[in-house]
Amino acid sequence: MAAKPKLYYFNGRGRMESIRWLLAAAGVEFEEEFIETREHYEKLQKDGCLLFGQVPLVEIDGMMLTQTRAILSYLAAKYNLYGKDLKERVRIDMYTDGTLDLMIMIARAAFQPPKEKEENYAEIMKKAKTRYFPTFEKILKDHGEDFLVGNKFSWADIQLLEAILMVEELDAPVLSDFPLLKAFKTRISNIPTIKKFLQHGSQRKPPPDSHYVEVVKTVLQF
Template identity: 65%
Template structure:
């Protein structure tokens, strides 16, 4: 095995994408082993590699890490994306938990039944613009710095940028009411490692199409 982290997941965003973002931000090259079929997932489960029978899994530093938040915490700590002290870490955790709630809404949209999608979409956009984005707009205003916490880049900044870009894919102009989030998006997008990750040909995954969604449903929900 090479010294690079190895990521086990489907060839799509889902719950692995925040982890890809963190590794890319830290400038860490990684490999991926894609789960293409239900049998691929079953093999990982039977081999005992998935502690809770679920992916994502990241193999790094001699460990097989599962659970998205645990993986992200480890990477953020290792690569100095987790604040300078306990108080900053508490704020980062608090903000990121809110981001994960919104991220879950966004990634689950594609697997909604056709007759539920319109209502789900409206609810998702309402929560983004009236519950979550106002919080982060206020945090940036009150904090008065370039970053959400302290005065250096943290996983909270990285993961907020990911969600802002994803939300804009769903609805152009969704940030119109949030000038500080617009400035934040432009600023964080220009950090060299992140800028590289946003270029075509990077490990960043595109939005899912119908074939991708069908494959995910067959792997995880059949």
């Protein structure tokens, strides 16, 4: 029996959360080793596990993988969540790159001072409502299908749901002007593997708190 994928990261969302989402959506069980000290981080570097000195790090199929985008692409392809051909894959790439941009803005805001954080959140909400969500609403309207690409569940659907839920944590009624996205959220949330991941007690991480921010700053020394 193949070993479970092992994820090395902080005990929080960050860049690892989309990887957790993708594995969970694929129905793949995984283990986690949380980095909580500078010494632990330096040991991973010394052991040659961090190609560019950065996490996330995922141990899978006899490999130690770094770089978020590369990890996500590998997992999506491995678990048949990456479209049927190059044309579908490039659309998935466009959509996931867009949602990742939005999620990174939210994740970075957590490390800002309170005043700057609130200003950043306001700008994020503006962009979500005027740039990102209208785009996905139009995509769903134009092709009239249940999923974003090829009428088949893919990495693009998983990451869009993750982004929607992150934005809703900042502004719960944000989808009120986007009925197709609202229906999409309900539809994707009820896929059994996703529904399980959304339940209390799963390996999904909560929004970053002050403890998480402090641990990351201490370990990475910034």
